[in-house]
Amino acid sequence: xxxxxxxxxxxxxxxxxxxxxxxxxxxxxxxxxxxxxxxxxxxxxxxxxxxxxxxxxxxxxxxxxxxxxxxxxxxxxxxxxxxxxxxxxxxxxxxxxxxxxxxxxxxxxxxxxxxxxxxxxxxxxxxxxxxxxxxxxxxxxxxxxxxxxxxxxxxxxxxxxxxxxxxxxxxxxxxxxxxxxxxxxxxxxxxxxxxxxxxxxxxxxxxxxxxxxxxxxxxxxxxxxxxxxxxxxxxxxxxxxxxxxxxxxxxxxxxxxxxxxxxxxxxxxxxxxxxxxxxxxxxxxxxxxxxxxxxxxxxxxxx
Numbered sequence: 320x321x322x323x324x325x326x327x328x329x330x331x332x333x334x335x336x337x338x339x340x341x342x343x344x345x346x347x348x349x350x351x352x353x354x355x356x357x358x359x360x361x362x363x364x365x366x367x368x369x370x371x372x373x374x375x376x377x378x379x380x381x382x383x384x385x386x387x388x389x390x391x392x393x394x395x396x397x398x399x400x401x402x403x404x405x406x407x408x409x410x411x412x413x414x415x416x417x418x419x420x421x422x423x424x425x426x427x428x429x430x431x432x433x434x435x436x437x438x439x440x441x442x443x444x445x446x447x448x449x450x451x452x453x454x455x456x457x458x459x460x461x462x463x464x465x466x467x468x469x470x471x472x473x474x475x476x477x478x479x480x481x482x483x484x485x486x487x488x489x490x491x492x493x494x495x496x497x498x499x500x501x502x503x504x505x506x507x508x509x510x511x512x513x514x515x516x517x518x519x520x521x522x523x524x525x526x527x528x529x530x531x532x533x534x535x536x537x538x539x540x541x542x543x544x545x546x547x548x549x550x551x552x553x554x555x556x557x558x559x560x561x562x563x564x565x566x567x568x569x570x571x572x573x574x575x576x577x578x579x580x581x582x583x584x585x586x587x588x589x590x591x592x593x594x595x596x597x598x599x600x601x602x603x604x605x606x607x608x609x610x611x612x613x614x615x616x617x618x619x620x621x622x
Contacts, residue, residue: 333523360485362511367489383447390416409463417580453483464590550576578608
């Protein structure tokens with residue numbers, strides 16, 4: 320419960336700081352850089368060396384990849400059909416295609432499924448959501464913010480993206496069975512824990528509640544895709560088509576129903592992909608997701 324309360328405290332703090340005259344209005348840019356270049360790499364180095372492989376793990380790992388591909392196809396089609404700007408299309412692909420599978424996902428899964436559920440949640444998040452963000456996410460952000468970059472430039476941007484570099488390093492540590500000493504792990508965990516407060520304050524600094532905003536219809540569409548269509552797709556594929564029924568599958572579906580990923584919003588913002596809409600996807604998506612998560616939990620356990 321304390322984690323849920325903190326979510327709203329951090330968002331409110333960001334909103335409050337908007338009205339503090341001496342506080343720099345562009346400080347969210349610095350917070351974004353700290354999250355992307357320091358906190359996320361620390362999380363990869365902490366969690367990934369601890370993963371033990373099993374072919375069944377492809378189900379939770381595949382959640383983020385499937386969701387992002389569907390998001391890309393869906394919003395790219397709508398963007399071309401209704402002549403949306405590239406920045407709007409890119410924003411929706413990123414924010415509706417990636418879920419908040421860690422800060423929201425971890426405490427919710429811990430509360431509902433305990434320690435065993437957390438093992439699945441980490442798989443959905445780290446080799447799933449985290450890697451999609453670091454590869455396909457940065458690819459989409461680059462393509463939809465600047466269309467004049469060639470393949471080599473985009474590949475270079477992915478390869479030097481700090482979270483991706485540290486993910487590769489963490490995978491190598493996993494392959495060779497190496498993990499850091501306890502004190503280094505402690506430092507990595509503490510540095511990585513800064514993702515949530517810094518990212519949420521950043522979102523709060525950028526959030527605007529404008530009744531006449533042109534983004535409302537796109538916000539509704541993006542949140543409907545993320546909170547309802549995405550888990551429906553995973554449910555149909557895993558349960559109906561592949562006939563998978565286990566707690567691991569339940570956790571994977573619940574993780575697919577999480578609110579939009581904070582870091583995806585930051586990535587969209589840093590690339591100029593509709594920053595206000597990106598922030599609205601987080602600001603409205605997080606509280607709304609508590610209602611839709613209850614719906615999906617009911618579907619999984621009582622129907």
